[in-house]
Amino acid sequence: MTKHDLNLGRTEFGDPANTGNTMSREEALALLDDWVKNDRLQLHMKQVGHLMQSWAREKAGLNEQEQHKWFLAGLLHDADWDQWPEEHCARIINELENRKIDPSIIRAIASHGPKYFGVEPVSDMDKMLYAFDELSGLTHAYSLMRPEGYNGMEVKGVKKRLKDKAFAAQVSREDIKDAYERANVPLEELIQFIIQHQPQAAQ
Ligand SMILES: [Fe+2]
Ligand SMILES: [Fe+2]
Numbered sequence: 001m002t003k004h005d006l007n008l009g010r011t012e013f014g015d016p017a018n019t020g021n022t023m024s025r026e027e028a029l030a031l032l033d034d035w036v037k038n039d040r041l042q043l044h045m046k047q048v049g050h051l052m053q054s055w056a057r058e059k060a061g062l063n064e065q066e067q068h069k070w071f072l073a074g075l076l077h078d079a080d081w082d083q084w085p086e087e088h089c090a091r092i093i094n095e096l097e098n099r100k101i102d103p104s105i106i107r108a109i110a111s112h113g114p115k116y117f118g119v120e121p122v123s124d125m126d127k128m129l130y131a132f133d134e135l136s137g138l139t140h141a142y143s144l145m146r147p148e149g150y151n152g153m154e155v156k157g158v159k160k161r162l163k164d165k166a167f168a169a170q171v172s173r174e175d176i177k178d179a180y181e182r183a184n185v186p187l188e189e190l191i192q193f194i195i196q197h198q199p200q201a202a203q
Contacts, residue, residue: 004113014103049075050201
Protein backbone atom coordinates (compact mmCIF):
# COMPACT_ATOMS: atom_id res chain seq x y z
CA MET A 1 0.00 0.00 0.00
CA THR A 2 2.55 2.51 -1.07
CA LYS A 3 2.89 5.04 -3.79
CA HIS A 4 4.95 3.83 -6.69
CA ASP A 5 6.35 6.30 -9.13
CA LEU A 6 9.95 5.44 -9.83
CA ASN A 7 10.67 3.81 -13.17
CA LEU A 8 13.57 1.47 -12.42
CA GLY A 9 14.95 1.81 -15.94
CA ARG A 10 16.01 -1.83 -16.14
CA THR A 11 14.42 -5.26 -16.28
CA GLU A 12 17.28 -7.53 -15.19
CA PHE A 13 17.86 -8.00 -11.49
CA GLY A 14 20.40 -9.88 -9.43
CA ASP A 15 22.94 -12.38 -10.67
CA PRO A 16 21.85 -15.85 -11.84
CA ALA A 17 24.98 -17.15 -10.08
CA ASN A 18 23.25 -16.31 -6.79
CA THR A 19 20.27 -18.56 -7.48
CA GLY A 20 19.35 -20.37 -4.26
CA ASN A 21 20.97 -17.76 -1.98
CA THR A 22 18.56 -16.43 0.59
CA MET A 23 18.77 -14.88 4.03
CA SER A 24 17.28 -16.34 7.19
CA ARG A 25 13.94 -15.21 8.55
CA GLU A 26 15.83 -13.59 11.45
CA GLU A 27 18.15 -11.65 9.12
CA ALA A 28 15.21 -10.44 7.06
CA LEU A 29 13.28 -9.32 10.16
CA ALA A 30 16.41 -7.52 11.41
CA LEU A 31 16.67 -5.66 8.09
CA LEU A 32 13.01 -4.74 8.38
CA ASP A 33 13.46 -3.47 11.95
CA ASP A 34 16.46 -1.47 10.90
CA TRP A 35 14.84 0.18 7.87
CA VAL A 36 11.15 0.41 8.78
CA LYS A 37 10.27 2.48 11.85
CA ASN A 38 6.57 2.71 11.00
CA ASP A 39 4.75 -0.19 12.71
CA ARG A 40 1.79 -0.10 10.34
CA LEU A 41 4.08 -0.44 7.37
CA GLN A 42 6.01 -3.27 9.07
CA LEU A 43 2.72 -5.05 9.67
CA HIS A 44 1.76 -4.63 6.00
CA MET A 45 5.00 -6.30 4.92
CA LYS A 46 4.65 -9.11 7.46
CA GLN A 47 1.11 -9.72 6.26
CA VAL A 48 2.15 -9.87 2.62
CA GLY A 49 5.12 -12.10 3.54
CA HIS A 50 2.80 -14.47 5.36
CA LEU A 51 0.28 -14.53 2.50
CA MET A 52 3.05 -15.24 -0.01
CA GLN A 53 4.48 -18.09 2.06
CA SER A 54 1.04 -19.58 2.67
CA TRP A 55 0.11 -19.41 -1.02
CA ALA A 56 3.41 -21.03 -2.03
CA ARG A 57 2.71 -23.89 0.37
CA GLU A 58 -1.02 -24.41 0.01
CA LYS A 59 -1.87 -23.35 -3.52
CA ALA A 60 1.35 -23.65 -5.47
CA GLY A 61 2.55 -26.77 -3.62
CA LEU A 62 6.15 -25.56 -3.49
CA ASN A 63 8.90 -26.94 -1.28
CA GLU A 64 10.15 -25.17 1.85
CA GLN A 65 13.02 -23.42 0.13
CA GLU A 66 10.68 -21.95 -2.48
CA GLN A 67 8.16 -21.02 0.22
CA HIS A 68 10.92 -19.12 1.99
CA LYS A 69 11.76 -17.18 -1.19
CA TRP A 70 8.11 -16.17 -1.57
CA PHE A 71 8.09 -15.13 2.09
CA LEU A 72 11.18 -12.95 1.65
CA ALA A 73 9.79 -11.23 -1.45
CA GLY A 74 6.60 -10.36 0.45
CA LEU A 75 8.34 -9.36 3.66
CA LEU A 76 10.83 -7.02 2.01
CA HIS A 77 8.88 -5.58 -0.93
CA ASP A 78 8.33 -2.14 0.65
CA ALA A 79 11.38 -2.12 2.96
CA ASP A 80 12.74 1.16 1.59
CA TRP A 81 9.41 3.00 1.55
CA ASP A 82 9.55 4.33 5.11
CA GLN A 83 12.87 6.20 4.89
CA TRP A 84 13.42 6.63 1.16
CA PRO A 85 10.02 6.81 -0.54
CA GLU A 86 11.41 8.58 -3.59
CA GLU A 87 13.82 5.67 -4.13
CA HIS A 88 11.18 2.95 -3.68
CA CYS A 89 11.94 0.13 -4.63
CA ALA A 90 15.41 0.73 -6.10
CA ARG A 91 17.06 0.88 -2.70
CA ILE A 92 15.93 -2.52 -1.40
CA ILE A 93 16.79 -4.01 -4.80
CA ASN A 94 20.35 -2.68 -4.53
CA GLU A 95 20.63 -3.95 -0.98
CA LEU A 96 19.53 -7.46 -1.97
CA GLU A 97 21.86 -7.44 -4.99
CA ASN A 98 24.76 -6.44 -2.71
CA ARG A 99 23.83 -9.28 -0.37
CA LYS A 100 23.93 -11.65 -3.37
CA ILE A 101 20.32 -12.76 -2.90
CA ASP A 102 18.51 -15.07 -5.35
CA PRO A 103 17.47 -13.04 -8.43
CA SER A 104 13.90 -14.41 -8.42
CA ILE A 105 13.24 -12.66 -5.09
CA ILE A 106 14.66 -9.37 -6.33
CA ARG A 107 12.70 -9.57 -9.55
CA ALA A 108 9.44 -10.18 -7.72
CA ILE A 109 10.02 -7.04 -5.66
CA ALA A 110 10.93 -5.06 -8.78
CA SER A 111 7.67 -6.01 -10.51
CA HIS A 112 5.16 -5.25 -7.72
CA GLY A 113 4.03 -2.08 -9.52
CA PRO A 114 4.42 -2.75 -13.25
CA LYS A 115 2.86 0.50 -14.44
CA TYR A 116 5.23 2.50 -12.28
CA PHE A 117 8.46 0.53 -12.00
CA GLY A 118 8.40 -0.51 -15.66
CA VAL A 119 8.92 -4.19 -14.83
CA GLU A 120 6.34 -6.80 -15.86
CA PRO A 121 5.42 -9.57 -13.41
CA VAL A 122 6.38 -12.84 -15.14
CA SER A 123 6.80 -15.68 -12.64
CA ASP A 124 4.05 -16.91 -10.32
CA MET A 125 5.94 -15.31 -7.44
CA ASP A 126 5.99 -11.95 -9.25
CA LYS A 127 2.30 -12.14 -10.05
CA MET A 128 1.13 -13.18 -6.60
CA LEU A 129 3.13 -10.44 -4.88
CA TYR A 130 1.46 -7.89 -7.14
CA ALA A 131 -1.94 -9.53 -6.55
CA PHE A 132 -1.67 -9.59 -2.75
CA ASP A 133 -0.12 -6.18 -2.17
CA GLU A 134 -3.02 -3.73 -2.49
CA LEU A 135 -5.81 -6.20 -1.73
CA SER A 136 -4.13 -7.19 1.53
CA GLY A 137 -3.96 -3.52 2.50
CA LEU A 138 -7.61 -2.88 1.69
CA THR A 139 -8.71 -5.99 3.61
CA HIS A 140 -6.68 -4.90 6.61
CA ALA A 141 -8.21 -1.41 6.50
CA TYR A 142 -11.62 -3.08 6.49
CA SER A 143 -10.71 -5.24 9.53
CA LEU A 144 -9.78 -2.08 11.45
CA MET A 145 -13.24 -0.58 10.99
CA ARG A 146 -15.04 -3.77 12.05
CA PRO A 147 -15.54 -4.17 15.81
CA GLU A 148 -14.86 -7.90 15.41
CA GLY A 149 -11.82 -7.37 13.19
CA TYR A 150 -11.30 -10.37 10.92
CA ASN A 151 -13.78 -12.54 12.84
CA GLY A 152 -16.76 -13.35 10.67
CA MET A 153 -15.44 -11.26 7.79
CA GLU A 154 -17.02 -12.24 4.48
CA VAL A 155 -15.82 -12.01 0.90
CA LYS A 156 -18.83 -9.92 -0.05
CA GLY A 157 -17.96 -7.36 2.66
CA VAL A 158 -14.50 -6.87 1.17
CA LYS A 159 -15.98 -6.66 -2.33
CA LYS A 160 -18.37 -3.97 -1.14
CA ARG A 161 -15.44 -1.91 0.20
CA LEU A 162 -13.66 -2.44 -3.07
CA LYS A 163 -16.61 -0.91 -4.93
CA ASP A 164 -16.83 2.00 -2.49
CA LYS A 165 -14.16 4.28 -3.96
CA ALA A 166 -14.21 6.53 -0.89
CA PHE A 167 -13.07 3.64 1.34
CA ALA A 168 -9.25 3.40 1.59
CA ALA A 169 -9.23 5.80 -1.34
CA GLN A 170 -5.45 5.54 -1.80
CA VAL A 171 -5.78 1.88 -2.80
CA SER A 172 -5.83 1.66 -6.60
CA ARG A 173 -8.80 -0.44 -7.73
CA GLU A 174 -7.36 -0.45 -11.21
CA ASP A 175 -4.12 -2.06 -9.97
CA ILE A 176 -6.05 -4.65 -7.96
CA LYS A 177 -8.02 -5.70 -11.05
CA ASP A 178 -4.94 -5.69 -13.27
CA ALA A 179 -3.11 -7.81 -10.69
CA TYR A 180 -5.67 -10.58 -10.16
CA GLU A 181 -6.30 -10.80 -13.89
CA ARG A 182 -2.58 -11.26 -14.55
CA ALA A 183 -2.36 -13.84 -11.75
CA ASN A 184 -5.39 -15.56 -13.27
CA VAL A 185 -6.91 -16.06 -9.82
CA PRO A 186 -10.60 -15.21 -9.26
CA LEU A 187 -11.02 -12.16 -7.04
CA GLU A 188 -13.25 -14.10 -4.62
CA GLU A 189 -10.62 -16.82 -4.12
CA LEU A 190 -7.95 -14.24 -3.45
CA ILE A 191 -10.08 -12.37 -0.91
CA GLN A 192 -11.07 -15.62 0.81
CA PHE A 193 -7.41 -16.59 1.10
CA ILE A 194 -6.51 -13.22 2.59
CA ILE A 195 -9.36 -13.35 5.12
CA GLN A 196 -8.26 -16.84 6.17
CA HIS A 197 -4.53 -16.21 6.46
CA GLN A 198 -3.92 -12.56 7.17
CA PRO A 199 -4.89 -12.69 10.88
CA GLN A 200 -2.11 -15.24 11.46
CA ALA A 201 0.65 -12.94 10.22
CA ALA A 202 3.23 -12.14 12.90
CA GLN A 203 2.55 -8.79 14.52
FE1 LIG B 1 3.11 -3.01 -0.37
FE1 LIG C 1 5.41 -0.78 -2.89
